[in-house]
Amino acid sequence: MIEEIFRAEYGRAVSVLTRVLGDIDLAEEAVQDAFTTAAEQWPVKGVPPAPAGWIITTARNRAIDRLRRETKGHEKHVQAALLQHEPDEEVGDVPDDRLRLIFTCCHPSLALQAQVALTLKLLGGLTTAEIARAFLVPEPTMAQRIVRAKGKIRAARIPYRVPRDADLPGRLKAVLAVVYLIFNEGYLDRESLEAEAIRLGRVLAGLMPDEPEVWGLLALMLLVASRRRARLRDGEIVLLEHQDRSEWDAGLIAEGQDIVRRCLRWNQPGPYQIQAAINAVHSDPPTDWHQVVALYDQLMAITPSPVVALHRAVAVAEVEGPEKALHEVDALELDRYHLFHAVRADLLTRLGRDPVAALEAALERAEHPAERDLLRKRLGLAAADQQDHADEHDQHDHDPQPGGNATGLR
Amino acid sequence: MTQKYLLSIYQPDGEVPPPEVLDPIMENLGKLNEEMQTSGAWVFAVGLHPPSTATVLRAKDDDVLMTDGPFVEGKEHIGGFTVIQAADLDEALEWGRRLATVLSPLSIEVRPIAF
Numbered sequence: 001m002i003e004e005i006f007r008a009e010y011g012r013a014v015s016v017l018t019r020v021l022g023d024i025d026l027a028e029e030a031v032q033d034a035f036t037t038a039a040e041q042w043p044v045k046g047v048p049p050a051p052a053g054w055i056i057t058t059a060r061n062r063a064i065d066r067l068r069r070e071t072k073g074h075e076k077h078v079q080a081a082l083l084q085h086e087p088d089e090e091v092g093d094v095p096d097d098r099l100r101l102i103f104t105c106c107h108p109s110l111a112l113q114a115q116v117a118l119t120l121k122l123l124g125g126l127t128t129a130e131i132a133r134a135f136l137v138p139e140p141t142m143a144q145r146i147v148r149a150k151g152k153i154r155a156a157r158i159p160y161r162v163p164r165d166a167d168l169p170g171r172l173k174a175v176l177a178v179v180y181l182i183f184n185e186g187y188l189d190r191e192s193l194e195a196e197a198i199r200l201g202r203v204l205a206g207l208m209p210d211e212p213e214v215w216g217l218l219a220l221m222l223l224v225a226s227r228r229r230a231r232l233r234d235g236e237i238v239l240l241e242h243q244d245r246s247e248w249d250a251g252l253i254a255e256g257q258d259i260v261r262r263c264l265r266w267n268q269p270g271p272y273q274i275q276a277a278i279n280a281v282h283s284d285p286p287t288d289w290h291q292v293v294a295l296y297d298q299l300m301a302i303t304p305s306p307v308v309a310l311h312r313a314v315a316v317a318e319v320e321g322p323e324k325a326l327h328e329v330d331a332l333e334l335d336r337y338h339l340f341h342a343v344r345a346d347l348l349t350r351l352g353r354d355p356v357a358a359l360e361a362a363l364e365r366a367e368h369p370a371e372r373d374l375l376r377k378r379l380g381l382a383a384a385d386q387q388d389h390a391d392e393h394d395q396h397d398h399d400p401q402p403g404g405n406a407t408g409l410r
Numbered sequence: 411m412t413q414k415y416l417l418s419i420y421q422p423d424g425e426v427p428p429p430e431v432l433d434p435i436m437e438n439l440g441k442l443n444e445e446m447q448t449s450g451a452w453v454f455a456v457g458l459h460p461p462s463t464a465t466v467l468r469a470k471d472d473d474v475l476m477t478d479g480p481f482v483e484g485k486e487h488i489g490g491f492t493v494i495q496a497a498d499l500d501e502a503l504e505w506g507r508r509l510a511t512v513l514s515p516l517s518i519e520v521r522p523i524a525f
Contacts, residue, residue, distance in 0.1 A: 109499060156522040157413045159498040167500075 001047065002039055009052045010035075010125030011203070015097035017059050018160060024104075024122065024150055030063035031055065037062070098123065099207045100160045106175040107158045114149035115178050121146055123203070124196050134185065134193050172208075176217050176272065179204065183221050194225055212266045216273030219259035223279035226252035237374045240282060253283045274299045289318035306332045310340055322350040338365035342375065345382070355382050412495040414453060414523040415502040417509055421489040421516050423461070438512045446494060451505060457490035489516070493523070 010031060017027035034055045048054040105118040116135075120126045126134075132142035152158065163171040179200050186193025201218040208214050230243035238244075260280040263273045278295045281288055296312035309332055317325035326347040334340035341362035345355035359382055363375045426432065446452035461480035468475050480487060492509065496502040499520075506520040 107499075109503065155524070156415075156502075156520075157498040159500050161498075161500075163500075 002035065002042060005038075005051050005055070006035055007125055009055055011101070011123035012052065012098055013055050013059055014122050014125075015101035016056050017063065018101060019097050020060060021063055022160075024153060026063060026066075027059075028122070029066065030059040033062040033066070034059035096162055096207075098203060099162050102175055102204070102207075103162055103171060104153060104158055104160050106171070106178045107153075108171070108174055109156070109158060110149055110152065112178070112181070114145055115174070116181055117142060117146050118149050119178050119200070120182065120196065123200060126196070130192075134190050172211060172213070175204070176213060180217060180221075180272075183224075191228070194221075194228065197221060198225060212263050212268045213270040213272050215259050216263055216270055216276050219256045219263065219276035220272050220279060222252045222256035222259070223276060223283055225249070226256065226283065232370065235370060235373070236377075237370045245285065248283070256280060257283060269298060269302070271299060271303045274302070287318075289315050293319050306334045307337070310334060310337075310343060314343060317347060317350070322347045326351065336365060338362045338367075338371070338375075341365065345378070349382065349385075412497060413502070414493055414495050415499075415506075416519075416521045416523055417492040417494060417502075417506050418488050418519040418521070419490045419492075419509070419513060419516055420486045420519060422486055423484070435513065439509075442508055442512050443492075446492070446505065451494045451496060451501075453493040453495055455490070455492040458488065461487045486517075 013031045013034070014024070014027050017030050018024050021027050021030065037058055038051075038055065042048075101122060102119065105122055106115045110118070113135075117131055120131050120134075121128065128143045128146060129139050131146075132139040135142070162168075179197050182193055182200070183197030186195070186197060198218070198221050201214075201221050204214050205218050226249040227240070227243060227247075229249070230245070230247035231238060256276065257280045260273070260276050263269075263276065274295055278292055278299075281291050281295070292315040293312065296308065296315055299308050300312060310329060313325045313328045313332075316328060326344065329340070329344055329347065332340065339362070341358045345358035345362060348355040348358055356379065359375060359379045363372060363379060366372050366375055427435075443452060443455055446455075461483075464480045466477040466479070466481050468477075494502060494505050496505065499522075502520055502522075506518045510516070510518040
C-alpha cells in the first residue's frame with residue numbers, strides 16, 4: 001500500500017516541496033522523512049483519508065523541523081519562519097509543479113544521461129540503485145551522476161519553471177526524448193522502465209493535454225508495449241509477423257488506437273504521432289502496407305534520417321517487392337547499425353541471394369543478447385539453406401525465409 | 411536576487427583575423443555590450459592579450475617559481491570574458507547565445523560565479 005502510494009505520489013510531493021523549499025535535496029529529504037513516518041504510523045493508526053495530501057503536509061512539517069534542528073544559520077532560520085507562516089493552501093498540489101520539475105530535470109544544459117537519471121529519480125521515485133541497475137552502470141557511478149546534476153541545478157540556477165511559449169516546443173521535445181529513451185531502455189527486458197516511461201507519459205498527457213505530440217508519444221508507447229508479452233518467447237525475439245496475437249494486450253491497443261484517432265482529428269502531425277499511427281496500423285492485422293509506406297513518407301518529410309528511410313524500405317518491400325527495397329537500402333549510409341545489415345540479409349534471402357555476409361555483419365554490430373540470438377539462429381538457418389541448395393536443390397519444409405523481416409518491427 | 415555568470419570566450423591559437431573580418435565583429439560585440447549595460451546585465455568585460463604574453467607563478471617551499479607562457483598549452487585559449495548578472499541560467503544562456511552568435515564560430519562557456 002505504502003509502496004504503491006510512494007510510486008504514484010513521490011514525484012508530486014517532491015515537486016511541491018521543491019517549490020516550497022526552493023531546493024531539490026531538501027525536498028527529497030523531507031518527502032523521504034514523510035514516507036518513513038507513514039511506514040511507522042499507517043500500519044497502527046490506519047491510512048489517512050487523503051494519503052497524498054498527508055505526505056505533502058508531513059513532509060513540509062518535517063522540513064521545518066529539520067531546518068530548525070540542523071542549523072543555527074540565520075538564513076535557514078528565516079526560511080523556516082517563512083514556511084511556518086505560509087498559508088496552507090499554497091502547500092497543496094499546484095498542477096504546474098510537476099511540469100516545472102520535469103522541465104528542470106530535462107534542461108538542455110544537462111547531459112542526456114543526467115536528464116534521464118534525474119527524471120527517474122525525482123519524478124519516478126526510483127532509487128539510485130534501481131536506476132543504476134536499469135542502465136547497467138555501477139551504483140556509485142549513477143550516484144555521482146545524480147549528485148553532480150543536482151549540484152549544477154543549484155549552482156548554475158537552472159530555473160524551476162515551465163518555459164515560456166517561445167521556448168516550449170524545443171524544450172518539450174527534449175522532455176519527450178527523455179521519456180522515450182527510458183521507454184526504449186526498457187523495451188526488451190527491463191519491464192519496469194517501460195512501465196515507468198508509460199506512467200510518465202500519462203502524467204505529461206494529463207499536465208499538457210493540448211500538446212498533440214505528448215499524446216502521440218503516449219500512444220506510441222502503449223501500442224509498442226501492447227506486444228510485450230508476444231515479443232519474447234523463452235528469451236528469444238519473436239518478430240511482429242510471427243507473434244501470437246492472442247498475447248497482445250487488447251486494452252493497451254484500444255487505448256493507443258483511440259489516442260491515434262484523436263491525434264488525427266487534431267491534424268498537427270509530429271514524429272511521435274506518426275510513429276504511433278504506424279504502430280496502430282500494425283495493431284490491426286493484416287498490416288495495410290500501403291498505409292505504412294504513406295506514413296513513413298510523412299515521417300521522412302518531417303524528420304528525414306537514414307534510420308527512418310531503412311524502416312520505410314521494409315514497408316516498401318511489402319508493397320513494391322524486395323528488389324526495389326534493396327536498391328533503397330543500399331543507398332543508405334548505415335554501415336554501423338546492425339538492423340541495416342539485418343534488413344539487407346532479409347531482402348537478399350527473399351531475392352534468393354546469399355545473406356550470410358550480411359547476417360555476419362549484423363551479428364558483429366548487434367549488442368543485445370536476444371537480438372544476437374535471433375541473428376545467430378538466422379545465420380544457422382541461412383548456412384543450412386545454402387548447404388541444402390548445394391546438396392540437392394531440394395524443397396525444404398521449414399520456412400524458406402527464415403526470420404522474415406528482421407526490422408525494428410516489434 | 412541575481413546570480414553572476416562568467417562568459418568565457420574560447421578562441422583558437424594563432425593569427426587573429428584581418429581587420430576586414432575582425433572589424434564588423436568588434437562592432438557587433440560593442441553593440442551587444444551596450445545592450446547588456448542598458449539592461450543591467452553587464453558587470454565587467456575584458457579582452458586579453460595572446461597567451462604567449464602570460465607568466466605563470468607557483469609557490470614552492472619558500473620560493474615562487476616563474477614560467478614563461480600560459481598555464482596550459484592547448485589549441486584554444488581564453489581570448490576574453492564577460493561577467494554578467496542574471497536571474498537564472500536561462501537568462502544567462504540567452505546572453506551567452508547572443509555572444510556566441512556575434513563571435514561565431516568561437517565557443518562561449520557559461521559558468522556560475524560562486525563568490
